[in-house]
Amino acid sequence: MDTQKMSHASSCHGQGSTHPMHHHAASHDHGEEGRMAAATMAKKKDDPAETSPEEEEYHSLMRKWWFAFAISIPTILVSYPNFIPGIRDILPAGSSLLWWSRVIVGLLNLVVLAYSGNQFFIGFWEGLKHRQANMHTLIAIGVSAAWIYSGVALLWPDLFPSKEMSEIYYDVTSVVTALVVLGLAMEIRARGRSSEAIKKLIGLQPKTAKVIRSGQEVEIPIEEITVGDVIIVRPGEKIALDGIVLEGSSSVDESMLTGESLPVQKEPGQEVFGGTLNKTGSFKFKVTKEQGETALANIVEMVKQAQASRIPVQKVVDQVSSIFTPTVIILAILGYILWYNFGPEPSAMYALIVAVTTLIIACPCALGMATPMSLTTGIGKGAENGILIRSGEALQVAKELNTVVLDKTGTITEGKPSLTDVVPTGGLSRNEILRIAASIEQGSEHPLAGAIVEGAKKEGISLAEVTDFNAIPGHGVEGIIDGKRVVFGNIRLLQEEGIPYEHLQELALRLSDEGKTPMFLAVQGEMVGIVAVADTVKEDSKEAIQQMKKMGLEVVMITGDNERTAQAIAKQVGIDRVFANVLPQDKAHHVHQLQSEGKKVAMVGDGINDAPALTQADVGIAIGTGTDVAIEASDITLMRGSLTGVVLAIQISRATMKNVYQNLFGAFIYNTIGIPIALGLLYPLFGILLSPLIAAAAMAFSSVTVISNANRLRKFKPKKI
Amino acid sequence: MSAWVTGIGLFLIVGIAWFFWGPKGSGTKAEMTASGYQVQTVKVKGAYSPDTVIVQAGKPVRLEFIREDRSPCSEMVIFNDFQKSVTLPYGEKTVVELLPQKPGTYPFTCQMGMYKGKLVVKE
Ligand SMILES: [Cu+2]
Numbered sequence: 079m080d081t082q083k084m085s086h087a088s089s090c091h092g093q094g095s096t097h098p099m100h101h102h103a104a105s106h107d108h109g110e111e112g113r114m115a116a117a118t119m120a121k122k123k124d125d126p127a128e129t130s131p132e133e134e135e136y137h138s139l140m141r142k143w144w145f146a147f148a149i150s151i152p153t154i155l156v157s158y159p160n161f162i163p164g165i166r167d168i169l170p171a172g173s174s175l176l177w178w179s180r181v182i183v184g185l186l187n188l189v190v191l192a193y194s195g196n197q198f199f200i201g202f203w204e205g206l207k208h209r210q211a212n213m214h215t216l217i218a219i220g221v222s223a224a225w226i227y228s229g230v231a232l233l234w235p236d237l238f239p240s241k242e243m244s245e246i247y248y249d250v251t252s253v254v255t256a257l258v259v260l261g262l263a264m265e266i267r268a269r270g271r272s273s274e275a276i277k278k279l280i281g282l283q284p285k286t287a288k289v290i291r292s293g294q295e296v297e298i299p300i301e302e303i304t305v306g307d308v309i310i311v312r313p314g315e316k317i318a319l320d321g322i323v324l325e326g327s328s329s330v331d332e333s334m335l336t337g338e339s340l341p342v343q344k345e346p347g348q349e350v351f352g353g354t355l356n357k358t359g360s361f362k363f364k365v366t367k368e369q370g371e372t373a374l375a376n377i378v379e380m381v382k383q384a385q386a387s388r389i390p391v392q393k394v395v396d397q398v399s400s401i402f403t404p405t406v407i408i409l410a411i412l413g414y415i416l417w418y419n420f421g422p423e424p425s426a427m428y429a430l431i432v433a434v435t436t437l438i439i440a441c442p443c444a445l446g447m448a449t450p451m452s453l454t455t456g457i458g459k460g461a462e463n464g465i466l467i468r469s470g471e472a473l474q475v476a477k478e479l480n481t482v483v484l485d486k487t488g489t490i491t492e493g494k495p496s497l498t499d500v501v502p503t504g505g506l507s508r509n510e511i512l513r514i515a516a517s518i519e520q521g522s523e524h525p526l527a528g529a530i531v532e533g534a535k536k537e538g539i540s541l542a543e544v545t546d547f548n549a550i551p552g553h554g555v556e557g558i559i560d561g562k563r564v565v566f567g568n569i570r571l572l573q574e575e576g577i578p579y580e581h582l583q584e585l586a587l588r589l590s591d592e593g594k595t596p597m598f599l600a601v602q603g604e605m606v607g608i609v610a611v612a613d614t615v616k617e618d619s620k621e622a623i624q625q626m627k628k629m630g631l632e633v634v635m636i637t638g639d640n641e642r643t644a645q646a647i648a649k650q651v652g653i654d655r656v657f658a659n660v661l662p663q664d665k666a667h668h669v670h671q672l673q674s675e676g677k678k679v680a681m682v683g684d685g686i687n688d689a690p691a692l693t694q695a696d697v698g699i700a701i702g703t704g705t706d707v708a709i710e711a712s713d714i715t716l717m718r719g720s721l722t723g724v725v726l727a728i729q730i731s732r733a734t735m736k737n738v739y740q741n742l743f744g745a746f747i748y749n750t751i752g753i754p755i756a757l758g759l760l761y762p763l764f765g766i767l768l769s770p771l772i773a774a775a776a777m778a779f780s781s782v783t784v785i786s787n788a789n790r791l792r793k794f795k796p797k798k799i
Numbered sequence: 800m801s802a803w804v805t806g807i808g809l810f811l812i813v814g815i816a817w818f819f820w821g822p823k824g825s826g827t828k829a830e831m832t833a834s835g836y837q838v839q840t841v842k843v844k845g846a847y848s849p850d851t852v853i854v855q856a857g858k859p860v861r862l863e864f865i866r867e868d869r870s871p872c873s874e875m876v877i878f879n880d881f882q883k884s885v886t887l888p889y890g891e892k893t894v895v896e897l898l899p900q901k902p903g904t905y906p907f908t909c910q911m912g913m914y915k916g917k918l919v920v921k922e
Contacts, residue, residue, distance in 0.1 A: 131889035135869040197870060204845020211819055212913045214845075262870075386875050386884035386910050404819040408812050415808040419801050450910050469882070 132266055139263035142194035146256035149186050150249065156183050157249045180232055180246055187225055187251045195221060195255040197262075211403035213441045217258055219407065220437035224250035224770065227430050245427060247434075247770070254438055254774040261778035265447065268785040271792075275458030276385075279378045282334050282353035283369070287318035290362075300369050307365045311356045319352040319365050320372045326361030330354050335373065336464045336717040377717075380468055381461045385454040389470035392449045395742065406440040406753070413757045421758075428758075431770060435756040439773035440749055444780040448741035451788035456734025459794055464717035465727045472713035476697045476731035481677040482626055482724065483669060483691075486637035486644065488684035489701050489721065490623075490651055491613040495526055497533025498594050503582055504606035509539060511607035515599050517542040518557050518566050522549055526595060529611040554597065565600045572598055572605075579605060593646035620651045622721035627652070629728065632677070636660055636668055636691075665691035682724055699724055726796045737791045741784045748780045826851025826919055829860060836861045843876070843887060844868045847907075847916035856902045856920050862895045875910045878918075884910070 155162060156179045159169040169176040191199070198221070201214025228246040288297050290308045300318050303309070308324065311317055317330065329341035332354045341357050344350055350363050353374040369375065410433040417429035453470045460467045467473055487493050500508050500515075516534030519527035520541060534541065547557040553574065554567015565575055569586070572579040577600050585608060589596040594612040598605060626633050634655045637644045644658035657668050665683075669691050672679050681688065681695035689711035692698030700712035701719060716723035756773055760766040768776075827849035829837035836859050842848045843866040854860045866873055866887040877884045878897065887893045899905065899920040906917045 131869050132874070138869070201845045201870070204848075208846040208848070208850045209818055209821075209823055210846055210850070210915060212846075382886065383884055386877055386886075387879075387882070401820075404815055407815055411808050411812050411815075415805050418804045446913055 132270060136263055136266045136270075139259050139266070143256055143260045143263060146190050146194040146252050146259060149183075149190050150252035150256055152179075153183050153187060153248045153252045156180050157246055177232070180248075183248050184225075184229055184232060184246070187228075187248045190252045190255055191221060191225060194259055198255075198258075211407065213403070213446070215403055216406060216437045216441050217254070219410075220434045220770070221251050221254050223430065223437075224248070224254075224434050247430070250434060250770040250774075253771050257774040257778045258441070261781045265781060265785065268451070268789065271789070274792075275461045276378060276381055279334075279353070279374065279381070279461065282316070283372075283374060284316045284318050288312075303365055303368070305365055305368055308362050309365060310360070310362050311350075312360045313356060313358055315356050317350050317352055317354050317356055317363075319369060320367040320374075321350055321363040321365045323348050323350060324362045324364055326359055328359030328361050329357045331357055333464075335377070377461070377466060380466055381457060384457045384467050384469050384472075386450075387453075387470040389449060389453065389474040389738070391474065391738065391742070392470070395445060395449065398445075402440070402445075406437065409440075409753065409757065410434075410436040417758060428767070431767065432756065432758050434770045435768045435773045436753060438770055439752040439756045439768065439777055441777050444745040444748065444777075444784045445742075447781060447784050447788075448745045449738050451784060452734055452737040452741055452791060455788050455791040456730055456737065456794075459734075459791065460714075460727065460730050463723075463726055463730070463796070465723055465730065466715040466717065467727070467730075468713050468715070472697055473731045473734050475678070476680065476714065476728055477735040479631060479678045479680045479697060479728060481632045481634060481672055481679045483634045483636050483672065483679055483681045483695065484623075484653070484721070485665070485681075485683035485688050485691075486635055486639060486647060487613060489682055490619045490635065490647065491615050493613065493684060495529040495595070495611040495613045497529050497536075497609070498612045499589060499596075499608070499610035501585065501608045501610070502606070503585075503608060504601075504604060506601070506606045508607075509537070511599055511609065512537065513539050513542065514559055514564055514601065515566055515597070515607075515609045517559055518544055518547070518555055518564050520544065521547045521557075522555050524549075526597070526611050527555075530609060533611075562602050566609075567597060569598065572600065575600065575603070577603055577605060582608060587642070590640070590642040591646050593643050593650065595643065615647065615650055616720060619721050622725050623651050623653060625722075625725045626728075629725070631728070634672065636665055638662065662687040663690070666694040669694045680724070680728075682721070699727065729796055730794065733791060733794050737788060741787055744783050744787065745780060748776070752776060824851070826853050826917075828853045829862075831858075835859065838863065840865060841916065842867060843873045843914065846914055850916040851919060852916070853919045853921060854899065856899055856922055858898075860897045860899060860918070862897070862918075864893045864895060866890065866893070873909055873914060876907055877910055878905065878907045880905045 155165050156169065156176065159165045159176060169179060195218070198214045198218040201212055202218035205212050205215055224247040228248050228251070231246055284300065286297050286299050287303060288295050288310045289303060290296075290310065291298075295310060303319060309318060309321065311328070313328070323344050323346050325346055327343070327345045330344050330350060331341045332351065334353055334355070335351055344361065349366075351374065352367075352369075352372040367373075413436055414429045414433040417432045418425050421428040449470075453473065456473060457467045457470075484490050500512050502508050502511055506514075512530075512534050516531045516539065519530050521544065531541075542559050544557040544559055547555065549555050550567065550571065553571040554565065556563070556565045558564070565571060565577075569579060579598060582598070582605060586596045586598075589608070589610045592612070594610040596608050596610045599607050599609060623633050632655070633653050634657065635644065635648050635653045636657045637647075638660055639647075639658055641656075641658040644656050648654070648656045660668060665681075665688060669679055669681050673694075673696070679695045680697040680699055681691045682699045682701055683692055684701050688700075692700060692711040697714060698712040699714045699716060701716045701721070701723065714727050716727065752768075752773070754760075755766065756768050758767050827839065829839035829852055832838050837854045838861045839849070839852045839854075840863045841852070843864055845868060852860075852862065864876060864885070864887050866889050869889060873887065875884055875886050876895065878895070881897050881899075883895065883897070885893060885895050897918070899918065902920045902922050904917050904919050906915065908915050
């Protein structure tokens with residue numbers, strides 16, 4: 079019944095913005111039920127303008143802190159009147175005025191517990207119902223023990239064997255409550271900050287867009303826009319959704335998605351992405367994805383998922399923390415028994431201090447926060463730089479990498495061949511050769527063909543008509559141009575056709591050595607020239623590979639190209655180990671081979687044909703503008719095409735994991751050192767015993783340490799090595 | 800007096816150990832709906848109630864989380880074995896759908912690991 083009411087209520091006020099991420103998350107589910115779930119989830123409001131529950135919680139905690147803080151001032155005054163000049167005279171020891179003011183302070187502290195400390199007791203009680211112990215359990219027991227003890231000491235001092243033992247500890251109640259509540263508030267603040275990257279991403283999407291509806295331009299909220307709508311974008315405006323440009327052209331700043339600072343030129347037929355910024359021109363585009371399905375929404379969802387995921391090291395932490403709290407309670411009781419029986423007088427007082435201090439100092443807040451804080455920050459850092467880290471585990475593994483396998487085409491190189499050489503070898507001129515080669519390739523689907531046609535167009539050569547065109551798979555093409563039979567292809571084609579080519583072999587080899595692919599053109603059975611195309615190396619590939627080597631990584635190149643071409647490219651960029659002639663389906667096998675050599679391997683590829691290898695590798699890094707296939711197969715996706723992203727991703731992983739270990743060390747060390755001291759281990763030797771107040775301050779401090787250490791990661795800047 | 804304190808203390812220790820680590824109730828069995836889903840509402844308030852949900856293997860499970868707890872610890876639920884993490888907006892119903900194939904115990908926690916629950920998948 080309750081449930082129904084709840085879901086009804088939520089669907090009623092869910093009119094605001096539809097949250098892209100929830101929508102997307104639900105869209106993974108299939109079938110009718112899944113779609114229903116999607117509908118429920120899509121109705122969730124998450125308007126940044128409204129105060130979020132976290133924001134409310136923060137303000138409520140701050141009010142609680144101020145109250146507890148205000149009450150702790152009179153509490154300290156009446157607790158230690160003898161040490162405070164002035165108060166000493168107004169409230170002399172043993173006076174009834176002191177006794178009454180202590181009673182009043184005791185009651186005020188009850189209000190502190192009931193108001194400022196209520197979440198401890200709620201958490202304590204809810205945990206008890208499930209026979210679970212949590213951080214609230216420790217604090218609730220600690221502060222209430224102090225309060226009850228003080229009340230008994232105040233009302234029935236005769237119960238205690240000595241007068242010193244009938245001391246009050248209301249200061250522990252209010253000060254500890256104040257400190258812990260402040261710690262919780264700061265934690266919320268810090269968390270809000272660490273997911274800033276996500277907020278930034280969500281904030282990228284405009285709320286409205288100008289759409290053409292029945293011939294008119296209207297501005298409507300983006301949740302009402304459907305696939306197929308046409309949106310008009312003017313200079314300086316943000317692009318609302320993903321789509322394809324219909325008319326007009328412009329340059330678009332996609333840096334928010336890719337981290338690439340140079341604007342991208344957009345022409346009709348090209349894709350535009352929601353959240354990116356239109357710079358110069360106006361254009362119209364057809365919406366291809368609704369809100370919640372866009373690349374931006376996918377990215378936001380992925381980053382959120384990753385930030386909440388756990389890293390393997392966290393498993394240990396989880397196991398520790400599940401036995402931790404009950405163990406601490408048991409230790410506190412043991413401490414009480416030992417101090418009561420063997421401690422110095424007043425032993426009951428010492429016993430209480432020891433028990434309360436142990437409970438408070440052991441609070442595992444810092445431990446619980448240690449890894450999530452760093453992960454959120456590190457993954458957010460990646461997102462800011464166009465690096466999508468899909469899980470916390472990927473981060474931990476990426477830190478341990480020692481080998482990087484780079485796919486050649488599209489990763490080291492542009493993946494788009496271009497025309498490099500036209501060499502006449504017969505009676506025809508260079509331009510004539512290019513004209514014929516480009517003409518015959520017009521109809522071919524081969525990527526190399528496109529390069530030649532484009533090259534000819536660039537030089538302003540008009541193409542001839544081709545008849546009887548025929549593509550010979552694995553060899554080349556043939557056809558009739560100007561009434562003459564033309565064949566164009568590789569050496570195998572020449573062999574098959576019986577055209578002598580031996581005199582050109584040296585030239586062809588030289589071109590191959592330069593990383594180019596030579597193709598032979600024959601007219602009427604006679605060699606007339608060689609046309610070479612090459613996939614050009616990306617501008618910053620060499621530098622990125624250099625940096626990887628300096629980071630201590632072995633860099634390996636993998637390619638389907640022949641040995642010569644592969645070696646030529648490898649030499650250009652400084653790679654020593656090359657796997658050439660590798661069929662796409664064998665790439666995974668080669669990755670496995672490296673792994674069996676005991677290496678931790680990252681595979682970097684452009685996603686589609688590299689998918690099995692990306693999956694096989696310890697860390698699969700997809701390079702490209704976030705196509706679905708690439709993202710699905712990889713652990714890390716680089717939105718920008720450059721290899722420097724790999725360097726940056728590994729740097730971020732290393733920095734994040736270092737941060738995680740620092741945090742864990744800080745939190746563990748603090749508990750492992752803090753608990754024995756609280757139990758009084760140092761007392762027999764040095765007479766050192768912690769006061770509960772110091773324990774509370776130390777606990778708050780440990781959380782602050784973890785938070786600020788994680789925040790240091792926000793300032794992480796990629797290093798040039 | 801000191802024998803009393805010692806006795807009570809030791810009794811408490813045994814009691815606490817049994818209370819937190821002793822055998823626990825078997826959990827709540829998810830309800831089977833006509834559409835073939837195993838549905839269970841889980842309240843998030845200081846802990847998950849129920850914290851142990853029993854389901855059958857191979858049939859889709861739908862957990863409906865209702866968060867009635869403002870503390871930031873409760874803002875997310877993570878099913879590590881299913882690679883799923885879901886944000887729970889305050890005061891609303893959030894559906895998590897899972898398809899457990901193998902029998903076993905699959906824990907779910909908040910992102911800090913403070914709230915703990917488990918999905919017990921039976922044959
Ligand atoms: Cu917490």
